[in-house]
Amino acid sequence: MTKGRYIGLASAIVLFFLPWFVEFPGLPVEGHRVLGIFLAAIALWITEAVPLHATAVIIILAEILLVSDKGILSAPEGFEPPSFRLFFGTLADPVLMLFLGGFFLAHGAAKFALDRNLARVLLRPFGTSAPMILLGLIIITAVFSMFMSNTATTATMMAVVLPVMSTLPPGDRMRTGLALCIPIAANIGGMGTPIGTPPNAIAIGALARDGISIDFLQWMLMAVPFVLVILAFTWVIMRQLYRFNGKRIELSIESTFDTSIPAKVFYVTFAATIVLWLTTKMHGMSSSIVGFVPVVVLLSTRVFSPKDLQSLQWHVLWLVAGGIALGVGVGRCGLDAWLIGLVEWNSLSSTMIVAALALTALVLSTVISNSATANLIVPLAMTLAASDGIAVDPMVAAVFVAIGCSLAMALPISTPPNAVAVATGAVRTRDMALVGIVAGSMGLGLFLFAGQWYWALVGVLR
Amino acid sequence: MSKPVILCVEDEVEVRDALLRDIQPFAQAFKIDEAEDAADARDAVTQCLQADRKLALVLCDHLLPGETGVSFLVSLNEDPKTRSTRKVLVTGQAGLEDTVKAVNDAGLDHYVAKPWTKESLQEVVTRQLTDYVIEHVDDLLPYVSVLDGARLLEAVKHRGRHE
Numbered sequence: 029m030t031k032g033r034y035i036g037l038a039s040a041i042v043l044f045f046l047p048w049f050v051e052f053p054g055l056p057v058e059g060h061r062v063l064g065i066f067l068a069a070i071a072l073w074i075t076e077a078v079p080l081h082a083t084a085v086i087i088i089l090a091e092i093l094l095v096s097d098k099g100i101l102s103a104p105e106g107f108e109p110p111s112f113r114l115f116f117g118t119l120a121d122p123v124l125m126l127f128l129g130g131f132f133l134a135h136g137a138a139k140f141a142l143d144r145n146l147a148r149v150l151l152r153p154f155g156t157s158a159p160m161i162l163l164g165l166i167i168i169t170a171v172f173s174m175f176m177s178n179t180a181t182t183a184t185m186m187a188v189v190l191p192v193m194s195t196l197p198p199g200d201r202m203r204t205g206l207a208l209c210i211p212i213a214a215n216i217g218g219m220g221t222p223i224g225t226p227p228n229a230i231a232i233g234a235l236a237r238d239g240i241s242i243d244f245l246q247w248m249l250m251a252v253p254f255v256l257v258i259l260a261f262t263w264v265i266m267r268q269l270y271r272f273n274g275k276r277i278e279l280s281i282e283s284t285f286d287t288s289i290p291a292k293v294f295y296v297t298f299a300a301t302i303v304l305w306l307t308t309k310m311h312g313m314s315s316s317i318v319g320f321v322p323v324v325v326l327l328s329t330r331v332f333s334p335k336d337l338q339s340l341q342w343h344v345l346w347l348v349a350g351g352i353a354l355g356v357g358v359g360r361c362g363l364d365a366w367l368i369g370l371v372e373w374n375s376l377s378s379t380m381i382v383a384a385l386a387l388t389a390l391v392l393s394t395v396i397s398n399s400a401t402a403n404l405i406v407p408l409a410m411t412l413a414a415s416d417g418i419a420v421d422p423m424v425a426a427v428f429v430a431i432g433c434s435l436a437m438a439l440p441i442s443t444p445p446n447a448v449a450v451a452t453g454a455v456r457t458r459d460m461a462l463v464g465i466v467a468g469s470m471g472l473g474l475f476l477f478a479g480q481w482y483w484a485l486v487g488v489l490r
Numbered sequence: 491m492s493k494p495v496i497l498c499v500e501d502e503v504e505v506r507d508a509l510l511r512d513i514q515p516f517a518q519a520f521k522i523d524e525a526e527d528a529a530d531a532r533d534a535v536t537q538c539l540q541a542d543r544k545l546a547l548v549l550c551d552h553l554l555p556g557e558t559g560v561s562f563l564v565s566l567n568e569d570p571k572t573r574s575t576r577k578v579l580v581t582g583q584a585g586l587e588d589t590v591k592a593v594n595d596a597g598l599d600h601y602v603a604k605p606w607t608k609e610s611l612q613e614v615v616t617r618q619l620t621d622y623v624i625e626h627v628d629d630l631l632p633y634v635s636v637l638d639g640a641r642l643l644e645a646v647k648h649r650g651r652h653e
Contacts, residue, residue: 080652138647178653183643190639225653341650397652444651453635
């Protein structure tokens with residue numbers, strides 16, 4: 029164990045017990061207990077003293093023990109403790125089922141090499157002109173990362189460009205450009221769908237608890253136009269910065285699709301799931317119910333074996349569950365109202381509040397995990413939006429936090445896709461910081477400037 | 491995390507230097523140790539394990555003063571701590587019987603015949619080390635630019651890091 033971890037663990041323990049010894053005026057007893065859990069979660073998620081998903085299960089257990097009906101402490105007077113099932117239930121929250129569906133599709137795509145083959149086929153129309161190849165890589169990476177994790181997308185696409193990178197001389201700026209465009213596009217593309225990246229799920233899960241539902245198509249309608257503009261902007265600056273203009277690149281674009289029966293069953297399931305996601309309005313099945321369809325089909329047809337089931341990234345789901353459980357605890361125990369009461373919000377305009385939320389998310393998730401950031405900030409954002417005298421729509425608040433998390437891509441540690449790009453040896457932190465900060469702040473500015481106006485225009489926001 | 495170790499066992503100084511020179515590119519991500527006979531190699535292995543480093547690969551000559559290379563590799567294979575170490579024989583003088591013993595009892599992973607070419611040796615080492623790190627190392631990213639990047643990235647896809 030490193031020194032940082034000891035410090036993280038020690039501060040988490042101190043912070044956990046702090047509200048037991050210090051009384052905060054206006055905060056009920058159960059609120060004190062959850063405040064301890066919340067503060068400890070901050071310390072653990074920032075320092076990673078324990079794995080991120082371990083912090084999530086710690087939250088769930090702590091809430092059950094301290095503020096549920098099966099708790100080990102007697103419930104404070106006047107407090108109706110929620111059922112412990114509510115906290116365990118976060119591990120099977122509907123939004124996790126939506127994500128599970130996404131995992132099935134992504135795992136199958138990797139298993140049958142659909143991602144690799146599709147990437148090569150889709151790159152063909154972009155020819156051999158270097159700026160066009162750059163555009164192709166950016167678009168395909170972004171589209172893939174809407175349906176697979178940003179990290180898996182980056183690994184897939186990086187494997188496509190590695191061979192051509194090795195043919196370029198070490199000093200060639202294009203090498204850097206090729207390796208850098210992929211994580212940037214993957215991070216941006218992740219904003220595009222509910223299953224693109226965990227912060228989206230955390231926002232959707234929190235909104236659903238307050239009775240606000242966003243279906244798959246609505247989310248895409250809200251996010252994809254912005255994604256496209258940010259990608260176009262990224263393309264323009266990167267082709268200049270990394271001297272793609274007037275050059276040619278030959279990518280290997282051979283592809284051999286798996287035509288076995290299980291592969292075909294998977295292709296059909298994949299396509300059908302996406303169609304069902306986009307047509308929720310027609311059949312009435314919500315995105316999370318649709319997400320469970322590929323789970324059922326691929327397991328019943330034995331296309332997925334128990335081994336496939338085991339190799340899914342369950343820890344990612346549990347991290348999201350921890351965020352949802354934290355939100356439940358904060359909401360049920362009156363911590364939310366008390367926290368919001370600490371600041372004179374009425375003196376701030378709604379635009380400023382939203383900007384502050386998104387910017388906080390962006391800055392925090394530049395240095396810690398995007399999911400952990402969303403877990404910590406989404407509950408606060410939702411509370412803020414629900415309180416009297418503040419004219420912020422809850423949907424705007426939650427979605428802006430999710431977007432802020434995804435736009436944080438300035439450093440190698442900001443997100444795993446960035447770490448993958450740096451590992452190729454072709455990208456220096458300096459390059460990443462420049463493009464990451466420029467694209468990230470441009471994206472944030474665009475959302476702040478046009479987001480609410482455009483969402484009202486397309487009827488997602490009333 | 492401390493770098494995993496590549497151990498070269500070769501008694502002739504010039505040959506050992508040539509071997510070390512040809513695997514120099516791997517020094518970015520691996521610690522390269524050398525030994526001149528089996529006893530010396532055993533000390534190196536003990537030191538490596540005591541320092542909590544992983545012994546990733548042994549490149550071993552067969553004809554050494556004293557104990558043979560194959561016999562040393564067999565002993566590595568019998569020890570649970572070094573069973574998963576990738577074992578490559580680099581030799582010109584191992585007879586059929588010893589070679590069979592190496593394959594059957596030492597879990598030999600590859601046989602490089604002397605004289606080797608730099609390219610083929612590097613290819614073998616790359617493949618063996620890539621196999622090894624995928625199987626035994628959690629964080630593959632430090633190896634992407636040194637070993638088989640495409641295969642490592644494919645493995646990274648299934649590791650699942652928190653975004």
